């Protein structure tokens with residue numbers, strides 16, 4: 001077999017950090033992990049292969065996050081990316097609270113991302129208008145209640161607006177500093193074989209060279225078309241084409257200046273006029289960086305028809321003044337509502353767009369992928385480290401698929417909200433899509449076998465005429481639109497409950513037949529009160545904590561406390577129980593028996609009331625601020641067990657007596673049963 005070449009291709013990956021470290025076996029050398037079977041325990045392999053613990057296919061936001069998180073656990077991993085350079089196309093841009101909490105764990109990423117994000121006043125609004133610089137029908141400020149500081153009581157992090165093409169280079173720089181990550185640019189995944197104890201991937205460098213990678217697990221983070229998903233034979237349910245969109249990426253410093261001087265800054269401009277209907281996304285007003293998203297109807301409309309002149313005409317009509325714009329790129333893409341049947345098949349996992357695709361309404365696409373990676377990374381680390389049974393991996397597909405289904409339902413409902421506004425102007429994207437479908441040669445309607453693009457264009461123009469200010473329906477349209485905007489029935493930006501309140505133990509949503517419209521649309525709560533509930537993220541509280549060994553307290557969020565101790569489960573023991581001694585004895589005996597590491601944090605006990613022991617944490621926090629799940633009285637809680645990803649694994653409470661048996665049984669339920677009686681550490685560092 002030919003040795004895989006890293007060569008010059010990597011130099012083209014402008015930020016392709018790991019790629020330049022090609023000659024060192026480093027993290028790509030398979031580490032023999034205790035207890036679990038890995039490829040090194042499987043069949044013997046020839047020497048011309050790259051060996052690692054986890055192979056990640058796809059170097060988009062999901063794949064790079066997974067690589068960074070695995071590296072933070074000390075798990076060697078290799079990212080295989082077919083492209084040789086990062087895209088300049090902005091794509092997704094809204095980064096939600098939970099994603100920012102994940103980024104807090106990744107070096108300086110969260111701080112860097114927040115610094116790069118434009119100031120809030122530039123993107124807190126959505127504007128509904130005739131054109132970006134023309135008449136405004138209405139605008140919505142999504143941050144009206146945010147004056148005291150975004151999410152201050154809910155999270156130490158805040159949402160930001162930063163385009164994917166600016167975010168990814170920052171993530172790549174973190175990857176460069178990650179000792180256990182290796183990035184192979186210009187290497188395409190082409191085949192997959194599940195062998196005993198591992199997987200074998202075939203790759204191609206596009207220049208006739210091929211290579212092989214062997215890993216204990218592979219994760220397909222390879223986007224919408226996911227060759228990994230195809231190779232694993234996993235299907236998807238839902239609607240593969242809700243709408244096609246033509247993204248026109250353009251630069252216009254003059255537009256940026258006008259927006260600023262006229263106080264018209266917004267994140268999204270929904271434009272309705274007889275010439276153009278579409279959305280202008282202001283990716284960065286400072287840099288004059290925008291994308292126009294224009295509904296597009298293939299196969300009747302051809303991508304090639306979006307010539308430079310046509311794009312200029314569209315932009316002039318959408319902007320409403322001839323300020324000048326430079327078109328940087330034109331890319332069609334499909335808006336879908338699809339979820340994979342499963343996110344796991346044996347040693348193959350799916351994450352990100354490979355596992356789920358939603359309309360971008362609400363900004364959940366990239367965020368859900370990054371959070372998939374967060375759920376999977378610790379499981380892989382624990383399974384590879386031998387500190388848990390391999391069944392710890394089972395929960396991934398069940399938990400994340402549930403979130404993906406709910407986010408798809410929510411995004412579809414959001415998309416329908418935007419359609420409502422279009423309908424206020426007499427526009428019906430569904431009808432337009434149906435008409436275009438009927439006109440397409442594939443429809444087989446006699447007499448319409450060779451419809452001209454002109455016919456399609458005429459029909460679309462006729463539809464858009466209803467948005468004319470001279471339309472006799474204009475007063476009625478305005479009335480309906482005002483109703484939508486004032487009654488908050490239009491698209492929202494903030495979804496705190498779905499952002500940080502998702503619960504892995506919530507009942508499944510039935511999507512029989514892929515119907516994502518089946519889920520209740522009545523869930524439009526803008527206020528959210530977190531609860532301590534099994535399956536939910538342990539809420540943010542400001543805490544100060546110390547160890548006997550480390551001395552003076554540090555002030556943190558519970559989110560950071562968990563992240564810092566992620567190599568063990570965190571057991572929070574509230575002082576209100578008054579049973580520290582009993583809890584401690586039980587945990588001590590548990591330590592002797594179980595295979596996973598735990599860190600005990602005594603909350604509000606004070607070092608005087610509990611004689612500090614090495615390794616234990618002492619935490620001061622306003623525990624009374626916590627709301628527990630329905631039916632759980634806070635003062636009856638003896639301990640809360642928190643997983644390494646910050647979700648509650650178990651709440652131990654009266655009237656059951658806290659026994660090692662009870663604790664073990666609860667932890668067995670979540671895949672942490674002892675594999676034998678010897679305790680091992682979770683560390684997988686090479």
Ligand SMILES: Cc1cc2nc3c(=O)[nH]c(=O)nc-3n(C[C@H](O)[C@H](O)[C@H](O)COP(=O)(O)OP(=O)(O)OC[C@H]3O[C@@H](n4cnc5c(N)ncnc54)[C@H](O)[C@@H]3O)c2cc1C
Pocket residue numbers: 057058059060061062063080081082083089090091092093164187188189190221222223224226227247331332333351352353354360363365366369
């Ligand atoms: C053109 C376009 C425009 C978009 N615009 C928007 C938008 O305006 N707003 C919005 O919210 N979302 C948008 N999205 C969606 C958003 O970008 C995705 O949700 C997000 O990128 C998902 O991240 P990911 O890492 O899961 O997948 P991706 O970002 O798709 O990354 C997958 C990676 O896998 C690589 N890959 C694929 N096959 C192979 C292979 N065989 N071997 C090796 N590598 C492979 C790809 O090159 C790619 O780098 C857009 C998507 C596209 C394609």
